[in-house]
Amino acid sequence: MTTTSRPLDGASGAPAIELRSLVKSFPPRRGSQDTEVRAVDGIDLHIEPGEVVAFLGPNGAGKTTTLDMVLGLTEPTSGTAEVFGRRPREAVVGGHVSAVLQTGGLLRDLTVRETVRMIASTYVAHAPVDEVIDRAGLTLLAGRRVSKCSGGEQQRLRFALALLPDPRLLVLDEPTAGMDVTARRDFWDTMHEDASAGRTVVFATHYLEEADAFADRIVLIAGGRIVADGTTAEIRSQASGRTVSATLPPGSVAESVARLRTVEGVHDVVERGSRVVVTAADSDAVARLLLLDLGGTDLEIVTAGLEQAFMTLTGDGRDLDAEKELVR
Amino acid sequence: MNATFTLLEMRRITRDWAGMFFTAVLPAFFYLIFGATVDAKDATIGNGNVAMYVMISMAAYGAVTATTSIGGNAAVERQQGWGRQLGLTPLADSSYIAMKALIAMTVAAVPILLTFALGAATGARGSAQAWALSAVLCLVGSAVFAVYGLLVGTAFRSEAAVGAASGTMVIFAFLGNLFIPLSGALLTFAKFTPLYGYAALARYPLTEGYLPDGSRDPLWLPIVNVLAWLAVFGVSAVLLVRRGRERQ
Numbered sequence: 001m002t003t004t005s006r007p008l009d010g011a012s013g014a015p016a017i018e019l020r021s022l023v024k025s026f027p028p029r030r031g032s033q034d035t036e037v038r039a040v041d042g043i044d045l046h047i048e049p050g051e052v053v054a055f056l057g058p059n060g061a062g063k064t065t066t067l068d069m070v071l072g073l074t075e076p077t078s079g080t081a082e083v084f085g086r087r088p089r090e091a092v093v094g095g096h097v098s099a100v101l102q103t104g105g106l107l108r109d110l111t112v113r114e115t116v117r118m119i120a121s122t123y124v125a126h127a128p129v130d131e132v133i134d135r136a137g138l139t140l141l142a143g144r145r146v147s148k149c150s151g152g153e154q155q156r157l158r159f160a161l162a163l164l165p166d167p168r169l170l171v172l173d174e175p176t177a178g179m180d181v182t183a184r185r186d187f188w189d190t191m192h193e194d195a196s197a198g199r200t201v202v203f204a205t206h207y208l209e210e211a212d213a214f215a216d217r218i219v220l221i222a223g224g225r226i227v228a229d230g231t232t233a234e235i236r237s238q239a240s241g242r243t244v245s246a247t248l249p250p251g252s253v254a255e256s257v258a259r260l261r262t263v264e265g266v267h268d269v270v271e272r273g274s275r276v277v278v279t280a281a282d283s284d285a286v287a288r289l290l291l292l293d294l295g296g297t298d299l300e301i302v303t304a305g306l307e308q309a310f311m312t313l314t315g316d317g318r319d320l321d322a323e324k325e326l327v328r
Numbered sequence: 329m330n331a332t333f334t335l336l337e338m339r340r341i342t343r344d345w346a347g348m349f350f351t352a353v354l355p356a357f358f359y360l361i362f363g364a365t366v367d368a369k370d371a372t373i374g375n376g377n378v379a380m381y382v383m384i385s386m387a388a389y390g391a392v393t394a395t396t397s398i399g400g401n402a403a404v405e406r407q408q409g410w411g412r413q414l415g416l417t418p419l420a421d422s423s424y425i426a427m428k429a430l431i432a433m434t435v436a437a438v439p440i441l442l443t444f445a446l447g448a449a450t451g452a453r454g455s456a457q458a459w460a461l462s463a464v465l466c467l468v469g470s471a472v473f474a475v476y477g478l479l480v481g482t483a484f485r486s487e488a489a490v491g492a493a494s495g496t497m498v499i500f501a502f503l504g505n506l507f508i509p510l511s512g513a514l515l516t517f518a519k520f521t522p523l524y525g526y527a528a529l530a531r532y533p534l535t536e537g538y539l540p541d542g543s544r545d546p547l548w549l550p551i552v553n554v555l556a557w558l559a560v561f562g563v564s565a566v567l568l569v570r571r572g573r574e575r576q
Contacts, residue, residue: 073415093418101416105409109340121332122417161413 014085016169016200017047017070021079024065039065041224042079047202049084049168054215055204062224063204064102067173070202071099083169095123095165100158102174102204108147112138112157115146119161126164136160137190152183156190172203176210188214242283246296247275256294263289330419334427341398341435351397352438355390359383359443362507364450374535376454381534383447384462385506388530390439391470392523393497395432399477400490402428407485421566425478432474433467440466454534461533469526469554473497475561476522482568497523509540519545525553 024040040062047053055063068074069081072088083091091097106115116133120126133142136156146154155175162170175191176184191201191214205211211218211232218235220228228235248256253274260269260278266286268279276296280286283301290296342348363369363382371378405411414424440463454462480496481489501507504523505515518524528537528550537545 071416073412092416095418099416101409101412105405105411105413107340107405107410109343110336114336114339118333118336119413119417121330121336122414122419124418158413162416 015046015082016049016051016084017045017202018082018085019043019045019066019070019079020081022066022069022076022081023078024062024069024074025077038224040069040076043221043224043226045219045226045229047200049200050198051217052201052215053203053217053219054211055202055221056206056208056211056218057204057221058206061221063221064173065224066221067099067171067202067204071097071171091169095125096167097169097171098162098165098167099171099173100155100162100175102177106146106154106157109145111143111145112149112153112160113142115157116160116164120164123165127166132160132163135163135190135193137186150183152179152187155179155183155187159187159190168198169200169202172201174204174206176205176207184210243277243279243302244283244286244290244299245275245277245302246287246290246294246299248290249295250274252294256296259294260286260289330423330427333419334431337427337431338434341431347397348435348438351394351435352390352442355386355393355439356442356446358389359386359446360450362386363452364446369451370453373540374454374538375458376534377452379450380447380452380454380458381531381540383443383452384466384531384534385527387440387443387463387466388469388523388527389497389501389506390443391436391466392473392501392526393494394436394439395429395470395474396477396480396493396497397490398432398435399428399474399479400481400493401477403478403481403485403489406482421570425475425565428478429471429474432477433471436470437467458533462530465530465533469529472526472554472558472561473522475558475565479561479565479568482565501527505539511541515539515541515543519549519553522553522557525550525557529554 022040022043022045023038025036025038027036043062043066055066057063065074069076070083070088072092081088083097086094086096088097107118110118113129113133116129120129130139133139136159138153138156138160141149141153144153146157149157159175162172172191176187179187188210203210203214215232217231218228219226220235253271253276257269257271257276260266260276263280263286265281266278267281268277270277275298276290278286278290287299287301291299359382363379363386366378366382369377369379369382373381406414444459444463477490477493480493483489484492500521500523503510503518503521504527505518506523506527510518528545532547532550537547539545
């Protein structure tokens with residue numbers, strides 16, 4: 001048992017993650033009418049060492065598939081993925097990257113400590129077994145069978161396994177999925193305690209609060225594409241946009257919608273019968289236009305929450321490129 | 329080879345007392361019924377007697393049942409996500425398969441030892457060389473079926489994989505001339521089936537190739553059979569294990 005103190009080779013320039021035109025498509029399920037499924041549909045991403053990045057998106061957005069390619073668990077259909085300038089599998093073998101997987105199975109008939117010993121034995125050099133058990137807060141559970149551990153305890157065990165190679169990049173795929181509120185808070189407390197300087201962390205989540213609380217940067221993913229990418233502050237400024245809605249005189253709706261779309265700062269216009277719903281940075285200007293020039297009535301102005309910004313960005317495919325530009 | 333990993337895997341198997349009982353004791357029981365208690369048990373075959381012929385056959389059956397079930401269990405573990413967890417480590421596919429094969433062979437040694445001990449106690453007779461060589465061949469050859477279990481389990485990808493893999497062993501054992509002496513067209517067909525070569529090779533030190541119907545297999549026949557099936561299982565297993573890494 002030896003402890004690792006690897007020189008940070010590659011820290012001099014190579015990005016932690018570099019994805020270029022990454023595509024992954026799966027063949028359709030046997031017997032179904034579907035054509036092939038593009039889980040990841042052209043992702044370009046550059047993550048520097050030391051960044052803490054959240055992959056935020058709804059279920060089925062392509063987060064896990066993207067991370068699988070970063071970890072060398074899946075080969076891209078086209079495009080390339082590099083980790084510290086290496087092919088992902090090489091980075092895994094070198095102990096540079098490790099992960100806590102959403103569905104990473106554990107052997108139910110082993111104890112916690114046996115599991116850590118078993119995975120530790122696959123590395124040439126690794127952190128001491130008892131040390132990672134302690135860092136993951138599992139010391140009191142070390143002798144317990146995995147089958148007797150709760151979901152949260154099993155997740156902490158996966159975290160202990162991920163700490164073994166002392167990786168420079170740690171990938172967490174929905175690490176708190178299925179945990180209750182307390183277990184989730186405990187898990188992130190453990191993570192915070194361990195967030196040693198310089199370790200790059202990339203985690204996937206569909207909980208906004210998690211992304212907001214832990215990440216410096218949020219990459220919003222929907223439909224296999226990046227729909228927004230920015231610091232948490234930038235993403236939050238999206239939320240400061242307001243939604244203005246009004247009822248327009250019959251017959252003038254289409255013309256008014258076209259005109260509203262040309263106004264600077266308007267990022268979305270939706271028709272709902274005779275009502276239009278406009279999402280814009282400058283709600284006053286839109287309100288003035290609606291009431292004075294377009295003959296609108298029953299005007300409402302609503303401040304969008306972070307939740308709504310998230311829904312707007314990931315919920316449907318319209319104007320995604322425009323929104324992506326705006327956030328950058 | 330990774331000693332810590334292998335020993336921890338062994339500990340898991342020894343914890344499963346019920347599984348061990350059926351893997352190890354059932355073939356010994358078969359030997360008592362089909363070998364030690366039949367009228368023809370003292371009739372001469374090659375360098376020994378019929379009891380020894382049946383003993384080797386049952387030891388071979390027990391060994392492949394053990395290795396197939398261990399291979400099948402490995403596949404079920406992998407499909408439950410353990411394969412992805414291992415995919416995050418430097419462990420190479422070839423090392424994983426080699427370790428699992430070693431574990432399977434260690435467990436396979438249990439029914440072989442038990443059946444041979446029973447045979448020695450109940451009248452199985454053969455030359456010392458036949459005893460030693462057939463035991464070694466039973467053991468070494470069973471590794472082929474650890475790979476077979478892994479292959480079947482990975483292909484079926486379900487809890488039923490283990491049962492399916494072990495179940496097919498009974499059919500292959502009949503076709504492999506292990507339970508009842510075959511003859512005619514069925515015997516000709518049997519020579520192409522996976523257990524035939526392994527069982528014939530394990531019995532070769534005793535029979536020198538002679539079959540119960542009086543015909544004789546040249547030595548190259550079981551060897552080619554074993555190598556051909558090893559190639560088929562090995563290549564398919566490596567391809568399927570790679571697929572096991574990907575999330576389905």
